Amino acid sequence: MGGAERNARKKRQQAQGTGQNTPRRNTPGQNTAVAAARKSADRKRIVVGVGVVVVLAIAVVGGLLIYNNQKNATEGKDIQVANPETTQQSTASADYPVRRDGGIVVVGSDEAKVTLDVYEDFLCPACRQFEETFGPDIEEHVADGTVQVRYHxxxxxxxxxxxxxxxMDSANAGLCAADAGRFPAFHKTLFSDQQPEEGSRGWDRQQLAKLGIDLGITDDDFTTCVTSGKYEDLVQKNFDEVKAAPYLQQEFPDGAKGFGTPTIASGxxxxxxxxxxxxxxxxxSAD
Known part of the structure; x- marks a missing residue:
């Protein structure tokens, strides 16, 4: 190998030792810039994380407020009489009798062709739907004397x-309203669109008593009857008898068998x- 070639080779080796393929070290200035960039990115992640937490907290608090408002929708309010322009007048002038028979309210003539036993719960949404759909038809037949209804x-x-x-409170109040001759209007109002939702606050005894007063009941015994739970034992006794009646047991969609509301029976x-x-x-068919 000649001297010129050896010099060229030496230069190539030196170039490879200091060239672009050799790993490069960061200078102090470069290290500072990288660290600053990383800190900035970390701060952004923290800010975003805090923002997400705040948004979630607001959503949770807002949801709780809405839930509590719905849950306590009846608190501090009066029960508005259903159809106030006609309810009191029609109730006061109704020709059909209304009486309490133990824990049952009997509405209509004893000479009626058909006797219906209607099993309901004032909190039951399906019962409200039944009353909205068939209540006017039942009332019409009661008024013309062809149907008597026994409300449980x-x-x-x-x-x-x-x-x-x-x-229990509303069932007891219904019996008290029957004693005062105002059950039909009381019943209709509690099944109006003001019906409390399951899982929420119902109407309390004072509110139920106030409804009776708004329906024209002036006897102080009514308020005492409602607030004392006078007929609770009768309500429970009737309920126990109903649950034990074999003919009222029905099969539900899930295959289970039992009693449910609303249930309508005749004979x-x-x-x-x-x-x-x-x-x-x-x-x-009764003609």
Missing amino acids: MLPMLNDRSDPPGYS EKVVDTAKADWLDQLVK
Whole structure:
């Protein structure tokens, strides 16, 4: 190898030792810049994380406020009389009798062709739907003397209000209203669109007593009857008898068998209310 070649080779080796393929070290200035960039990124992540937590906290608090407002929707309010322009007048002038028979409210003539036993709970949403759909038709037949209704107001969902007890309190109040001759209007109002939701606060005894007064009940015994829970034992006794009646046991969609509300019966036979004209057909078949 000649001297020129050896010099060229030496230069190439020196170039490789200090060239671009050799790992580069960061200068002190570069280290500071990298650290600053990392800190900035960390701060951004912290800010974003805190923002997410704040948004979630606001959502949770907002949800709780909405839930509590819905849950306590009945607190501090009066129960508004359903159809106030007609309810008191129609109740006062109704030709059909209303009486309490133990823990049952009997509405209509004893000479009626058909007697219906209606099993309901004032907290039951399906009962409200039944009343909205068929209540006017039932009332019409009661008024013309063809149907008598025996209302069993039951504490079926007594543990489903918060605090528990609304089903019993309202059932007791219904019996008190029957004593005062105002059950139809009382019943209609508690099944209006003001019905408390399951899991929420129901109407308390004072509110139920105030409703009776707003419906025209002036006897102080009514308020005492409602606030003292006078007929609770009768309500419970009737409920126990209803649950034990074999003909009222039905099969539910999940295959279970038992009693539920609403249930409509006539002559110890459960009535199928799936067809809109079930009551007309029942009256017709009794001719």
